[in-house]
Amino acid sequence: MSEPTSQSSQSSQSSQLSHASQGVPAASGHAGPEYRTFIAVWGVLVALTALLVLVSRSGQNAAVWGLLLITPVKAALVFYFFMHLRYEGLLLKTVIGVALVTLIIFFALLFSDIAFR
């Protein structure tokens, strides 16, 4: 009764191990995401949030630069890893890229309007 259970748990453990060992050269071969990739991305996001708070405390200009530089990096990390863009095909990436470029054009037009008003 207990024998098959322990066997199956052993095999699932070994399959997890093989998953983990594949994780190191993940960039080249393995197609899917890994638990620890997500946890590492979360760590970076928290660190960037701390950096943003620190930068914002050192003055109004620094706060604006922090907003313009750090925030898009955080958003990009969520898009690329959490929203699986890294693992998607060219079509989906293109669709989203077109939308983002459109938004950037909107903002560029608005800022140029403000600047030369």
Place this chain on the structure above:
Amino acid sequence: MNQAAATPAHAHRDDFGAKLGMWLFLITEMLLFSGLFLAYAYMRARYPAEFHHAGGEMNAVLGVTNTLVLLTSSLSMGLAILAIQRGERSRALLGLAVTILLGLVFLGNKAFEWTAEIHHGNYPGSKHLATLPPGEQVFFGLYYTMTGLHGLHVLVGITMLTVMAVLVARGRINQDRNVMLENGGLYWHLVDVVWIFLLPLFYLAA
């Protein structure tokens, strides 16, 4: 009849189409929020001093706390999807439960914050706000509109994830068929991205 019976139920299944459709919807959501971000950018350029002053009345600690809450909920959401794709149903349920719980914590913080602001008389149409300069009135107007619309999205996300948790528990979302959960995750992560932008706009502006 015969043909329908002979065709397997998953014959017309198109996971990529489902995902593309979800992304197209998310793009409309991005445009919706971007309109408000544009309004914010214009108004901040027009009333820099007022935005700086009004931003000083925001509770930065609550804003940062809520950021950490949402970032962590995005992690648990992502892990839940990975888990279901590996057939680890109980882990997926745990991830979803943590995500839903953190979403509720976020809304609780938000309710606490809004209550405090309203108590200070900083709400649209209040007598106190009417005495402030126009730029500060605009700041609070944008604050309630943008965090309110975002909060509504969190509420929708929590409801949707609760339904999906039930579907996972019943095995309707499983290792083989999980694009619905993946799309739910996409929505949740986009709500997180919107908050990533809202934090420096309102809470770190001063």
